[in-house]
Amino acid sequence: MSDQVEAAMRSEAPQMRADKHVSLQTVERLSAYRRVLEELDRDGVEYIHSQQFAGLVGVTPAQLRRDLSSFGTFGNISRGYNVYQMGRTMSRIMGTDSTQSVALFGVGDLGRALLSYRGFEERGFHIAVAFDVDQDKVGRVFAGRRCYALEELATVLPEYEVRMAVLASRPEGLQALADRVAAAGVHAILNFVPKRVTPPEGCFVENTDISAKLEKLSFLAHAQATV
Amino acid sequence: MSDQVEAAMRSEAPQMRADKHVSLQTVERLSAYRRVLEELDRDGVEYIHSQQFAGLVGVTPAQLRRDLSSFGTFGNISRGYNVYQMGRTMSRIMGTDSTQSVALFGVGDLGRALLSYRGFEERGFHIAVAFDVDQDKVGRVFAGRRCYALEELATVLPEYEVRMAVLASRPEGLQALADRVAAAGVHAILNFVPKRVTPPEGCFVENTDISAKLEKLSFLAHAQATV
DNA sequence: GCCTCACTGTGAATAGAATCACAGTTGCAG
DNA sequence: CTGCAACTGTGATTCTATTCACAGTGAGGC
Numbered sequence: 313m314s315d316q317v318e319a320a321m322r323s324e325a326p327q328m329r330a331d332k333h334v335s336l337q338t339v340e341r342l343s344a345y346r347r348v349l350e351e352l353d354r355d356g357v358e359y360i361h362s363q364q365f366a367g368l369v370g371v372t373p374a375q376l377r378r379d380l381s382s383f384g385t386f387g388n389i390s391r392g393y394n395v396y397q398m399g400r401t402m403s404r405i406m407g408t409d410s411t412q413s414v415a416l417f418g419v420g421d422l423g424r425a426l427l428s429y430r431g432f433e434e435r436g437f438h439i440a441v442a443f444d445v446d447q448d449k450v451g452r453v454f455a456g457r458r459c460y461a462l463e464e465l466a467t468v469l470p471e472y473e474v475r476m477a478v479l480a481s482r483p484e485g486l487q488a489l490a491d492r493v494a495a496a497g498v499h500a501i502l503n504f505v506p507k508r509v510t511p512p513e514g515c516f517v518e519n520t521d522i523s524a525k526l527e528k529l530s531f532l533a534h535a536q537a538t539v
Numbered sequence: 540m541s542d543q544v545e546a547a548m549r550s551e552a553p554q555m556r557a558d559k560h561v562s563l564q565t566v567e568r569l570s571a572y573r574r575v576l577e578e579l580d581r582d583g584v585e586y587i588h589s590q591q592f593a594g595l596v597g598v599t600p601a602q603l604r605r606d607l608s609s610f611g612t613f614g615n616i617s618r619g620y621n622v623y624q625m626g627r628t629m630s631r632i633m634g635t636d637s638t639q640s641v642a643l644f645g646v647g648d649l650g651r652a653l654l655s656y657r658g659f660e661e662r663g664f665h666i667a668v669a670f671d672v673d674q675d676k677v678g679r680v681f682a683g684r685r686c687y688a689l690e691e692l693a694t695v696l697p698e699y700e701v702r703m704a705v706l707a708s709r710p711e712g713l714q715a716l717a718d719r720v721a722a723a724g725v726h727a728i729l730n731f732v733p734k735r736v737t738p739p740e741g742c743f744v745e746n747t748d749i750s751a752k753l754e755k756l757s758f759l760a761h762a763q764a765t766v
Numbered sequence: 767g768c769c770t771c772a773c774t775g776t777g778a779a780t781a782g783a784a785t786c787a788c789a790g791t792t793g794c795a796g
Numbered sequence: 797c798t799g800c801a802a803c804t805g806t807g808a809t810t811c812t813a814t815t816c817a818c819a820g821t822g823a824g825g826c
Contacts (some may be wrong), residue, residue, distance in 0.1 A: 337783070339758050343751035347733060361803070370735050374785055377805065387804050390793050406754045407761035414753070425652025426749075431733060435750040437757075476756060500756035502749075506574060506658060508597050516759045518752050522653075522729075523662040524570035525745050526641070527633045529703060529727035530664075531566050532743045534634035562813070588773070601815055604775065614774050617823050 338379045342406060343435075344369050345379070349399035361392035408436035415474040415498070416442040417489060418481030419449050419459055422504060426480060427455040440472040445481075462492075469496045476500045483507045490517065565606045569633060570662075571596050572606070576626035588619040635663035642701040642725070643669040644716060645708030646676050646686055649731060653707060654682040667699040672708075689719075696723045703727045710734040717744065 348368045352360060366373040380386050380393075383405055387393050403409040414432070416423055416439050426432075427439055442459045444450060450461045460468050477498045481489060486507050493501060494512035501517045503509050506524070511517040575595045579587060593600040607613050607620075610632055614620050630636040641659070643650055643666050653659075654666055669686045671677060677688045687695050704725045708716060713734050720728060721739035728744045730736050733751070738744040 334762070335783070336755075339755050340751065342758065343748065343754040344735070346754075363803090368735075370737070372785070374787095375783090378784080381805055385805070388793095389791055389803050389805090390801085392803075405758065407757045408754055412757065421652050421655040421657075425648050428648040429749075430648075431750050432753065435754060437750065437753050475760065476753065478753075500760040502752050502756055508571070508595075510597070516756055518756050520747070520749060520752055521570065522656075522747060523658050523664065524567065525729050525747055526659065526664050526703065526705075527570040527573075527635055527662060528563075528566050529729055529743055529745050530634045530639065531569065531632065533702065533727040535561070564813070590773090599815070601817095602813090605814075608775055612775070615823095616773050616775090616821055617771080619773075 334382045338382055341369070341371065341375075341379055342402060345376075346399060346402040346406070349395055349402060352395045353399055357395050359388070359392045360395055362387070365393065403436070411436050411438050412476060413438055413440040413472050413474045414476045414478055415440065415469060415472070415493075416457070417444075417462075417477060417479050417493065418505075419444045419446075419454055420480060420482075423480040424454055426478060426504075427457055437476075439478070440474060441468060443468075462489075465492060465496050469498070474498065476502070479503045479505055479509075481505060490515075561609045565609055568596070568598065568602075568606055569629060571598075572603070573626060573629040573633070576622055576629060579622045580626055584622050586615070586619045587622055589614070592620065630663070638663050638665050639703060640665055640667040640699050640701045641703045641705055642667065642696060642699070642720075643684070643705050643707065644671075644689075644720065645706065645732075646671045646673075646681055647707060647709075650707040651681055653705060653731075654684055664703075666705070667701060668695060670695075689716075692719060692723050696725070701725065703729070706730045706732055706736075708732060717742075 345365075348365065352368075362373040362376050366376040369376065371379075377387075383401075386398055386401065400409070411433075414437050416426060419427070419442050423442065423444075427442065432439060439457060442454060442457050443462050443465065444459050445462055447461075449459050452459050475498060477493045477500070479486065479489065479493075479501060483505050486503075486505050487509055490501055490503070490509045491512050494515040499515055501509070501511075501515060503517055503519045504522070506521045509517050509519065572592075575592065579595075589600040589603050593603040596603065598606075604614075610628075613625055613628065627636070638660075641664050643653060646654070646669050650669065650671075654669065659666060666684060669681060669684050670689050670692065671686055672689055674688075676686050679686050702725060704720045704727070706713065706716065706720075706728060710732050713730075713732050714736055717728055717730070717736045718739050721742040726742055728736070728738075728742060730744055730746045731749070733748045736744050736746065
C-alpha cells in the first residue's frame with residue numbers, strides 16, 4: 313500500500329490553499345472528519361465518496377464538500393477522496409501532524425484525570441508539564457509529569473516548548489492566570505473552569521463547561537416532557 | 540433580604556411561557572446566564588440591567604434580551620432584572636431546581652474524575668450510580684458510588700430514579716450502549732467518548748470531545764501564525 | 767399629577783450557515 | 797475513440813441567528 317500512497321501523494325497532491333476565512337463551525341467539524349478518515353484507513357479503505365463519508369461523520373454530503381472546499385480541492389472525481397492522503401492533509405491543516413506540548417494548570421481531580429487521559433496522545437497532544445498553586449503538589453510527579461509552582465512559569469514553559477495550555481484550576485483568579493499564561497508565550501488556552509475568560513491579546517480561548525452540557529440536556533429532556 | 544425576595548416573587552412573578560421553539564444556541568447560553576446570576580446574588584446584587592448583565596456574561600445586550608424573551612418577560616423596566624427571581628426561573632426552565640440523578644457508564648480515568656468532580660453537585664446533578672463492563676470494577680465503590688455490571692442496567696436504573704446518563708466508556712460498542720441506556724428509560728445522554736452516537740429514539744445526545752477542542756485551538760493558533 | 771428619562775421587548779434588517787442544484791469533469795465500458 | 801454515468805466544487809437560494817433601532821412603558825423627580 314505504501315507505494316500506492318506515495319504515488320497518490322505525488323499525483324494527487326491536493327491544492328491546499330490558505331483561504332481568506334474559514335468558519336469556526338467548519339473547524340469544529342474538521343476533527344470529526346479526521347477521526348473517521350483514520351478509522352477508514354485502519355480498515356484499509358483507499359477511496360471514499362462524499363455521500364458515504366458524510367454518512368459516517370453525520371453531516372450532509374453538501375456540507376462536507378463545502379467544508380473541504382474552504383481548504384482547496386481534494387476530490388478525485390468519480391473515485392472520490394483518497395483516505396490516507398486526506399487524513400494527512402487534515403492533520404497538517406490542524407497542525408497536529410507532529411506532537412505538540414501542552415501545559416496543565418491545576419492538578420485537582422479533573423487535572424489528574426486529564427493527565428492520565430490517553431486520548432490526547434492519540435491526537436498529537438502531549439501534556440508535558442503541570443502547574444499548581446498548592447505547595448503540597450509542587451515538586452511532586454503526577455502520571456509522569458512534574459508539577460511546578462506558578463512562579464516558575466516563565467522559565468519552565470520555554471524549556472518544554474509549550475505553546476498551548478489547559479486550565480483546570482479553581483475559579484478564583486482565573487482571568488489573571490490566563491493573562492499570565494498568555495504573557496508567557498501561550499497562544500491557545502482550553503478552559504475547563506466554569507467561568508468566562510476574556511481572551512488575552514493574541515491568544516485564543518476555548519471554553520468547555522461540562523455542567524453546562526448537562527444543563528442543556530436537562531432542559532431538552534424537560535421541554536420534551538412538557539410538550 | 541428574604542422578605543424583599545418574597546415580595547419580589549409575589550409581585551413580579553415573570554410571565555413564563557412555554558414558547559413554540561427555542562434555539563439550541565439560546566439554551567447553551569442559559570447556563571452561563573444562571574451562573575452569573577448566582578454570583579450576583581452571592582454579591583448581594585438585587586437588580587441588574589441588560590447592559591451590565593450582558594457584559595458579565597460576554598454577550599451583547601440585544602442578544603441577552605432576545606434570549607430571555609423566548610421564555611417570557613422578565614424585566615422590570617427602569618429597574619432591570621430581579622437577580623434572585625430570574626436565577627430561580629432559569630433553574631426552573633432548565634429543570635435543575637431540584638437535584639437530578641445521573642448514571643455514569645465507564646469507570647476509567649475519565650469516569651473516576653467525573654465521579655469526584657464537585658461541579659456537578661453545585662449545579663443540581665448527582666452521579667448516583669456507575670456501570671462498567673470490567674468485572675474487576677463491578678461491585679466496588681468509587682468515590683461513594685457503587686459500580687454495577689451492565690447487565691443489571693434495567694433493574695438498577697429505576698431504583699436510583701436515573702433519567703440522564705454520562706458515557707465515558709471505551710469506543711467499542713458505544714452505539715449499542717447508548718441504545719441500551721435509552722431503552723432503559725434514559726432521555727438524555729452526555730457522551731465524552733470521541734465517537735459519534737446516533738441519538739436513539741426519544742433520547743437527546745450531546746457530544747463532548749475534548750481532544751477536538753484542542754485540535755480546534757491548534758488550527759486557530761497555526762492559522763494565525765501563517766497569516 | 768405630570769413630565770422626563772432610560773430601559774425593555776420586539777418588528778425589521780443584516781449577517782451568516784446550511785442546503786440545493788447543476789455545470790464541468792473524469793474514469794470506464796464498449 | 798466516443799459516449800455514458802456519476803461525482804465534485806460552487807453559484808444561487810433558503811433558512812437561521814444576530815444585531816439594529818425604536819415604540820411603549822414605568823419609576824422617580826418636581
